[in-house]
Amino acid sequence: MNINLIKPNKENLTNYVSIGGFLVLLGFIDFLANTFFNLNVTGFLPEKLSYFIPIIFGTIGLYLIRIEFSGNRLLDKINTNFNSSNFNAILSLLVIFVLIKFVPPLLNWFIFDADFIGTKKEDCTSGGACWVFVKVWLNRFVYGMYPDAEQWRINAAFLILFFLVGASFFVPVKFKKYFLGFLLFIYPIIGLKLIGGGDFGLKYVETGAWGGLSLTFIVSAFALILCFPIGMFLALGRRSNLPAIKYSSIGFIELWRGVPLITVLFMSAVMFPMFLPDGTYVDKLIRVLIAITLFEAAYMAEVIRGGLQALPKGQYDAAKSLGMGYWRMHFLIILPQALKLVIPGIANTFLALVKDTPLIFVVGLLELAGMVNLAKTNPKWLGMAMEGYVFAGLVFWVICYAMSRYSQNLETKLSTER
Amino acid sequence: MNLKNFKINLSNKNKGLVPQVLTVLLIILAVVYFTINAQNNMGNRGISFGFGFLSQESSFDIAFSLIDYDGSYSYARAFLVGLLNTILVSVIGIFFATILGVTVGISRLSQNYLISKTAEWYVEIFRNIPLILQIFFWYFAALRALPLTVDSINFYDISFLNVKGWYVPRFIWTNFSFFFYSVIAAIISIFFVSKYAKKQRDEFGKQIPTLYISLGILIGLPFLTFLLGGVTLSFKIPELTQLSKTIYVYQGGVTIIPELISLALALSMYTATFIAENVRAGILGVNKGQKEAAASIGLTKSQILKLVVMPQALRIIIPPTTNQYLNLTKNSSLAAAIAYPDIVLVFAGTALMQTGRAIEIISITMLTYLSLSLSISIFMNWYNKKMAIKEK
Numbered sequence: 001m002n003i004n005l006i007k008p009n010k011e012n013l014t015n016y017v018s019i020g021g022f023l024v025l026l027g028f029i030d031f032l033a034n035t036f037f038n039l040n041v042t043g044f045l046p047e048k049l050s051y052f053i054p055i056i057f058g059t060i061g062l063y064l065i066r067i068e069f070s071g072n073r074l075l076d077k078i079n080t081n082f083n084s085s086n087f088n089a090i091l092s093l094l095v096i097f098v099l100i101k102f103v104p105p106l107l108n109w110f111i112f113d114a115d116f117i118g119t120k121k122e123d124c125t126s127g128g129a130c131w132v133f134v135k136v137w138l139n140r141f142v143y144g145m146y147p148d149a150e151q152w153r154i155n156a157a158f159l160i161l162f163f164l165v166g167a168s169f170f171v172p173v174k175f176k177k178y179f180l181g182f183l184l185f186i187y188p189i190i191g192l193k194l195i196g197g198g199d200f201g202l203k204y205v206e207t208g209a210w211g212g213l214s215l216t217f218i219v220s221a222f223a224l225i226l227c228f229p230i231g232m233f234l235a236l237g238r239r240s241n242l243p244a245i246k247y248s249s250i251g252f253i254e255l256w257r258g259v260p261l262i263t264v265l266f267m268s269a270v271m272f273p274m275f276l277p278d279g280t281y282v283d284k285l286i287r288v289l290i291a292i293t294l295f296e297a298a299y300m301a302e303v304i305r306g307g308l309q310a311l312p313k314g315q316y317d318a319a320k321s322l323g324m325g326y327w328r329m330h331f332l333i334i335l336p337q338a339l340k341l342v343i344p345g346i347a348n349t350f351l352a353l354v355k356d357t358p359l360i361f362v363v364g365l366l367e368l369a370g371m372v373n374l375a376k377t378n379p380k381w382l383g384m385a386m387e388g389y390v391f392a393g394l395v396f397w398v399i400c401y402a403m404s405r406y407s408q409n410l411e412t413k414l415s416t417e418r
Numbered sequence: 419m420n421l422k423n424f425k426i427n428l429s430n431k432n433k434g435l436v437p438q439v440l441t442v443l444l445i446i447l448a449v450v451y452f453t454i455n456a457q458n459n460m461g462n463r464g465i466s467f468g469f470g471f472l473s474q475e476s477s478f479d480i481a482f483s484l485i486d487y488d489g490s491y492s493y494a495r496a497f498l499v500g501l502l503n504t505i506l507v508s509v510i511g512i513f514f515a516t517i518l519g520v521t522v523g524i525s526r527l528s529q530n531y532l533i534s535k536t537a538e539w540y541v542e543i544f545r546n547i548p549l550i551l552q553i554f555f556w557y558f559a560a561l562r563a564l565p566l567t568v569d570s571i572n573f574y575d576i577s578f579l580n581v582k583g584w585y586v587p588r589f590i591w592t593n594f595s596f597f598f599y600s601v602i603a604a605i606i607s608i609f610f611v612s613k614y615a616k617k618q619r620d621e622f623g624k625q626i627p628t629l630y631i632s633l634g635i636l637i638g639l640p641f642l643t644f645l646l647g648g649v650t651l652s653f654k655i656p657e658l659t660q661l662s663k664t665i666y667v668y669q670g671g672v673t674i675i676p677e678l679i680s681l682a683l684a685l686s687m688y689t690a691t692f693i694a695e696n697v698r699a700g701i702l703g704v705n706k707g708q709k710e711a712a713a714s715i716g717l718t719k720s721q722i723l724k725l726v727v728m729p730q731a732l733r734i735i736i737p738p739t740t741n742q743y744l745n746l747t748k749n750s751s752l753a754a755a756i757a758y759p760d761i762v763l764v765f766a767g768t769a770l771m772q773t774g775r776a777i778e779i780i781s782i783t784m785l786t787y788l789s790l791s792l793s794i795s796i797f798m799n800w801y802n803k804k805m806a807i808k809e810k
Contacts, residue, residue, distance in 0.1 A: 082530060082532060091530055095532045254791075263751060277458070278455075355548040355549065359752070389559050393551050396551060401546045
């Protein structure tokens, strides 16, 4: 048996693979024994060396099994994906070891050692996460300070919305335009009335009591619907030939894009009332909605402008040659194509909008993150910050990840069409 | 015929004029309306518009400041403290976001399945959680779990981490200005070396190892000042001192407050995801034929990366990345949520509460951010133009 340690080759495949595999296995056994059983197998070696033994053994082992075109499919797969060079081998080992070291404790905290049953903090005894906290506060996290007896109104508003959105797929094409118009412009008012109350025998609920996840949805939905037309006109204005319109659009867009949202919200909270006639009071939520809408409209305008710029000039020329005026040209020919081009960009703007909604805490409106902040300062539930933020993070993550996936989906779907 | 044409032209002109005049009128009307209201409101409250308050004594304290500050300084000084704190956290955030972002972006393109998947999940996780939530998480959940002052985490006896912050040694320089000038001199000479190397390469095809020479100058020149110029550097290591029976503090070093740590952490980890995507897109955006062409004229692998791939990838990477830097700077205003004394908290928060001058203070704050953004976008336009010329 002639083992050439310098260069593993195909002739002695079995020897190399068995020795290499054995070394990798030794490294893993040493590491696992260290991590899970507190057993230092290589304790007789100097401390530093003993620490690195798994990596050293693993690297040598992986070097020995790195044989190109070995003919063994599994081996080839391992070599190309995890073991293409010494550097990659070490990186792979490090990642695996880090995962083994940190994932089980995290899982333990998250699920296996966590408490789910109970109604108060003292029920959490096992040392893991105290999901009882989330369970008890769930109602507040979703509905804010909205009175319990009236919460069916929020549910109803959202259920009707889902129903209408679902139904819009089945409406005949002829009525689709009117249906969408109703959904976008009439229904929001009905929904607000339903949640806000005050008429039709519904109890009035002041906007300060709104909150939680439902407020996140309300704010982002309204801001999206409102910022879309404004952004569209701003984009058209920025590309206009008329200097007064062009430069006022540019000024407006750059003003909002240049400042952070939090200062805009501060402005809506403390500066905006100064600009109104004495004694007029505009509701907090309305002010926030106006601020967020104008802010996002500027971003939306830039996205739509990108779409307008991407359209070939021939489209404009063709529309003009048919004798179309400015508005007919844009609404019938240009915008439908341009908007289709920028659907991913619009989705990204919406994503940013959803991620920005927690900022409304600066005017005292508490959506999900704000409610967590409030709940964790409750004297009965001190020390629950971790659980609260992990829960809120998870909820936001699921929403945003689903949306970004959907927009990527749209992107590929639309790009294959062309 | 002539007359008819003339008429059409005239009507076209008028067509553009009416909406323009309407827009301008509308804007003027809105401004006048708001101004009158603002004047009335301020008159009712007995305050008049003006920036005189900036020179008044502020009489509030700021928890963390890079320059001398206490309550006896003016509001303008408080503004400066806030601005410097904003810049500080932005610079720290940009530094780490770049390192992390570039690493993750390159890792996503790695052949190694584990590495690319890890990088991908890092991006997916941190990009899709609102930044404010990440800041809250680090500040209220993660950093609050650190040990108390007495049993701080000890890094080799020179720096200590506990729930009150991170204590690092204070640098004590003598003849610091000498050292400082030597660094500037080194940077200037590196500029000339690289210019000379470029000339040599363009005219004679000679390759000069610019990187090693620059590194040598950058390390060597300041090092010389230690030997010859009498520059010395010593460290003052923070020490645990007992103030009373139960109160212990570290004294002597520099304290990095937890607000700054959590803000910088969250900002850099969040922005790094976007930078990583930019880097990935940039490297993928370089045509494969470019690499093959470079290889076919006999360039080595590192030469291909340095001379062919990177210059083209950077052109794709830099504009959106600058945008991310700008976003990071704007996002640093979220500091107000965890009471890191940045410009929003100090000026638009505390100073506004004390003076009640909403219009002036909010305008100054917004103008500060606006001028920052505009100057960066002007720079970006200049850079894009410069790059576009180079193409041909």
